[in-house]
Amino acid sequence: MRIYFVKRLLLMVPTLLGISLVSFLIIHLTPGDPALLKLGDSEQRSGNQLLAAQIIDETRALYGLDQPLYVQYLRWLKRILTFDFGESLRDHRPIIDKLKERIPVSVKLSGISLLFAYLISIPLGVHSATHPYSIGDRVTTIVLFGLYSLPNFWIATMAIVYLGGGDFWNVFPVYGLASPNAGSWPWWQRLEDELWHLILPVTCLTYYTFAVLSRYMRVGMIEIIRQDFIRTARAKGLGERTIVYRHALRNSLIPIVTLMADLLPALLGGSIVVETLFSIPGMGSLSYEAVNTRDYPLLMAIFTLSALLTLLGILLADFLYTLVDPRIGYEKSATA
Amino acid sequence: MKRAQRPEGYWHIVLRQFRRNRVAIAGLVVVLLLFIIAAFADFIASDKPLVMKYRNQVYFPVLKDYAAWLGVARWETQFQNVSFKDFVASNFDKRDWAQFPPIRYSPNEVSLTSVLRPPSAQHLLGTDDVGRDIASRVVHGSRVSLSVGFVAVSIYVLIGLFIGALAGYYGGIVDMIASRMIEIMLTIPTFFLIITVVAFLPPSILNIMIVIGITNWPTVARLTRGEFLKTKSLEYVVAAKALGASDVRTIFRHILPNTIAPVFVAATFGVASAILIESTLSFLGFGVPPSKASWGSILSNARQLLPSGWWLTLFPGLAIFLTVTSYNIVGEGLRDAADPRLKES
Numbered sequence: 050m051r052i053y054f055v056k057r058l059l060l061m062v063p064t065l066l067g068i069s070l071v072s073f074l075i076i077h078l079t080p081g082d083p084a085l086l087k088l089g090d091s092e093q094r095s096g097n098q099l100l101a102a103q104i105i106d107e108t109r110a111l112y113g114l115d116q117p118l119y120v121q122y123l124r125w126l127k128r129i130l131t132f133d134f135g136e137s138l139r140d141h142r143p144i145i146d147k148l149k150e151r152i153p154v155s156v157k158l159s160g161i162s163l164l165f166a167y168l169i170s171i172p173l174g175v176h177s178a179t180h181p182y183s184i185g186d187r188v189t190t191i192v193l194f195g196l197y198s199l200p201n202f203w204i205a206t207m208a209i210v211y212l213g214g215g216d217f218w219n220v221f222p223v224y225g226l227a228s229p230n231a232g233s234w235p236w237w238q239r240l241e242d243e244l245w246h247l248i249l250p251v252t253c254l255t256y257y258t259f260a261v262l263s264r265y266m267r268v269g270m271i272e273i274i275r276q277d278f279i280r281t282a283r284a285k286g287l288g289e290r291t292i293v294y295r296h297a298l299r300n301s302l303i304p305i306v307t308l309m310a311d312l313l314p315a316l317l318g319g320s321i322v323v324e325t326l327f328s329i330p331g332m333g334s335l336s337y338e339a340v341n342t343r344d345y346p347l348l349m350a351i352f353t354l355s356a357l358l359t360l361l362g363i364l365l366a367d368f369l370y371t372l373v374d375p376r377i378g379y380e381k382s383a384t385a
Numbered sequence: 386m387k388r389a390q391r392p393e394g395y396w397h398i399v400l401r402q403f404r405r406n407r408v409a410i411a412g413l414v415v416v417l418l419l420f421i422i423a424a425f426a427d428f429i430a431s432d433k434p435l436v437m438k439y440r441n442q443v444y445f446p447v448l449k450d451y452a453a454w455l456g457v458a459r460w461e462t463q464f465q466n467v468s469f470k471d472f473v474a475s476n477f478d479k480r481d482w483a484q485f486p487p488i489r490y491s492p493n494e495v496s497l498t499s500v501l502r503p504p505s506a507q508h509l510l511g512t513d514d515v516g517r518d519i520a521s522r523v524v525h526g527s528r529v530s531l532s533v534g535f536v537a538v539s540i541y542v543l544i545g546l547f548i549g550a551l552a553g554y555y556g557g558i559v560d561m562i563a564s565r566m567i568e569i570m571l572t573i574p575t576f577f578l579i580i581t582v583v584a585f586l587p588p589s590i591l592n593i594m595i596v597i598g599i600t601n602w603p604t605v606a607r608l609t610r611g612e613f614l615k616t617k618s619l620e621y622v623v624a625a626k627a628l629g630a631s632d633v634r635t636i637f638r639h640i641l642p643n644t645i646a647p648v649f650v651a652a653t654f655g656v657a658s659a660i661l662i663e664s665t666l667s668f669l670g671f672g673v674p675p676s677k678a679s680w681g682s683i684l685s686n687a688r689q690l691l692p693s694g695w696w697l698t699l700f701p702g703l704a705i706f707l708t709v710t711s712y713n714i715v716g717e718g719l720r721d722a723a724d725p726r727l728k729e730s
Contacts (some may be wrong), residue, residue, distance in 0.1 A: 067569030075581055194717075198709040200661050202668045203702035206688060210695055311571075318576025322665060326688075336577065340584040340671060352581045356573045363572065 057367055061360060066126075068356045072349055073125050080242060134350035139342050144350045147335065152354070154226070155324070155331035159316045162251050163309070166258040171298075171305070174266020178301075179293055181271060189263070196260040201319055205253045205326045212249065221249045224328050250327045254319055258312050269301040302373050309366040313359050387502055399646060402722035403677060409718020415711040425529040427451075430521035431489035433469050437483035439476075447486070449650070490518035492525040492678040504696050511696035513686055519696065522678040523704050529679035530708060533594055533663040534656040540598025542652050545605025546645075549694045550636055553613025563606065570603040579662065583671045590673050597659050612644035646723040653716035664705050680705050 055267055089109060116124070134144040177186040211221035222228065226246045231239050273279065274297055282292045320333030328334070339347040403409060428435060446469060464472070464576075473483050488509070498518035504511045510519040552563035578600050586592045608615040616622060617640060625639045666672035667681025668688070675682060680701040687697030697729035 063565055064569050064572055067565060068573060071573065071578075075585065115664055124692065194713070195710065198657065198706055198713050200664055200668075200702065200705050200709070202665055203684065203698070203705065206684065206698050207702070209691055223693060314572070314574035315576075317574040321580060322669065325669070332512070336580060337669065340580055340669075343584060347585075348581050348584055352573075352577055355577045359574055360572050 053371070055369070057364060061364070065357075067124050068353065068360075070122070071128050072129075072353050072356075073122050075352070076125070076345070076349060126341060129353055134353075135346045136208065137347050138344045139347075144347050147347070148332070148350060148354060150330050151330060151335045152358075154329060155317070155320055155333060156358070158247075158250065158254060158320060158324070158329065158331060159313070161247065162255040162258065162316060163312070165251065166255050166262050166312075167305075170259050170262035171302075172267055174263045175270055175293065175298060177263070177267040178270030178274060188269075190267075193260045193263050196256050197264075199256070201257060202322045202326065204256070205249075205323055206322060208249050208253065209326065222246050222335055223326075226329055250323050250329060251298050253326075254316065254323045257319065258316060261312065262308065266301065266305055269304050270297060273297045273301045299373065303370065306366055306369050310363040311368075313362040317355050317359065334363075394642065395646070397637035399719070399722045404720055406718045406721065409715055409721075412711045412714030412718065415707065416715060418552065418709070419527055419708055421530060422524060423531045426525045426528055427486075429486055430490060430492065430518075430524040431486050432489060432491040432494050434473070434483035434485050436467075437473075437481070439481045439483075441480075460696055488518065488521050488524065491677065492522045493517060494521070501690070501694060510700045511694075513683070513694075513697055514690060519683065519700055522683055523680065523700055525678045525702065526680045526683060526704070528596040528706075529590060529667075529673055530660045530663060530705070533590060533597070534660040534712070536594045537601070537659040537663075538655045540654050541600075541602040541655070542605050544599070544602040544650060546609050546641075546648065548602065549606035549609025549611075550613055550641065553610040554617055554636055554640070556614075556631070560610070563610070565567065567603040567606050567610075570600070571607075575600050576662070576665075579666070580669075580671065581664065588672065588674050590677070593663055597662055601655065601659070605648055605651060605655075608647050609644065612647060613640060616640050616644055631643055646719075649721045650716055650723055653712060653719055657712035657716065660705065660712070 120235070132145050132150075136142065137144055137147060161202060177189050180186055207219075209223050211217045212220045222245060226243055227239070228242050228246075231242050234242065279292060279297055282296050287296075317332070320331060321337055323329070324331045324333035325337045331357065336348065336351045336355075338344070339351060397552070422429060427447055427450070431447055431449060432452075435445065435447050437444050437446065444464075446464070449458060449460065453460055469483070470489070473481075477483070490508075494517060496512070498516065499508065499512050500516045501514055502508050502512045502516075508518050508520065510523060512518055513522075548563050548566070552560040552567075579596050582596050582600070586596070622635060622639055625635050630639070663672055664679070664681030664684070667679045667686045668684055672681055673679045675685075683701040684698060687694055687701075690697060
């Protein structure tokens, strides 16, 4: 077990180098040429030409854009490894401090969202698979298919219009994660307040993940149920419940767990929209602000860290993988 | 010598299977309809008449507009820079007539006398904060969504096929490098990557297409690589090589046609997600320039007017939903047709 994870960790090194290289290449898209400015996006957004020129100078100095390429890359690599991303162009606070405030919020949000998605989709998928083509299965399939194609920014906007105290109902708070004066409340009230604030954003963040997971769960389960060892279990005279939950479920969980590697990046991406619309101070809304103010160093830091976080998530999925499927472990060459 | 009758080709089987699937056919019809709407947007929603008769002469102002844009014709001096609606109202007499398109507004036609009107007979889907007709904007917005979906996916399918084919066919070091690249790209949250790149570029449709194109190729590459690995040791490929076929010929003539079905399926789903990405970007204000009508930018406009103006939110959102669902239905149908094993489940 330990050997496997050491191997896996070592394999992360080339991936990490790759991520640093990709981000390094993006930095080189920085408008370093003043002529480019005239074409004009930065100066429109930041208000005046002087400020834009200042941004360029600072960015140049920060990344040492006047040095030879390999020197620049090594410097960038060193910065990533030491989490030194410089200062925000906007308020000159160290970027790492800003991120320290924001990351826990996003991790909490995506964590809750993932948890809910798995908790609901597994039983739902199992039910659909064990009752294929029943009315329940058909309805679920159609609803899930619809959820799959709904843009989350639209759902979030509609939720704010209809449930957030506009012309229609006022059911849920749509601003931040706590009421303004919640600080002085006892802990149970604060908890209730936070849960109330979380309902809409978590729903908007979760439904897509949930739809994907349920569909995979159903297909996976149906495939497993048709296999020989399930027939054997039936022939042995085991109860349906034992067959489904002890034999079939465990095996169909494997693809679902690996899916996490694909879902995490999507979830982090979705947080940009959801956090911005609900004014939640996480990484997503921070990156929205960073793009709007053309805060390049901040943007690069967020980008690099979100990739790192995803990498950690994948590692976690790998770990869970070995828990669900005891066959996978030491010997398996970790090239997947 | 008489040629032996060819066995039914793989694509024929797929098409036959697809045709049996009524839902998928319905999805395809909707997609085609959307393309027709996008192509003929100017004939559906425009402030110029389709046909008009003025002083015993027949004019086709919408067509003329195209000709003028192409530079092959010039506007008659009397119609230059003229609002046809005002022109009809003030200059027409009994014998003259004009036939306008079903929606008599251009997407960028500002009218400060009818601002933020809810849906009515005059403005079917209402108007926005500067009096632009939402119906017209939704019709014209289809152009952005459909073209971004199509072009972006074409870009990344080409890149993905190329890299995946090389990796799967040659194996060894080529495969190792390509696989690492795929893994790295898959690790990076795509939407963060897109947002980051977009921040460095001026907003334009072309940039959005390119950015979506160069950030989404890994899924296609992974698929293609897998298919090539499966296929390259099959008898017919070995036979082709034994007959002296070059690598290029083996890859493009023999392996690719038999591996492209899953890629095609992935591409159809890809179009759906590219449309979602474009509309999300435009919604956040990082996509198409604000003046350009796109479903995302109408919604972005609606967001600033929250919580009032439900029609600004509802209709473009429905348009996105309809388009994305149709593509997904077609993709689903194609997948079932290409892989009958899945269909039974």
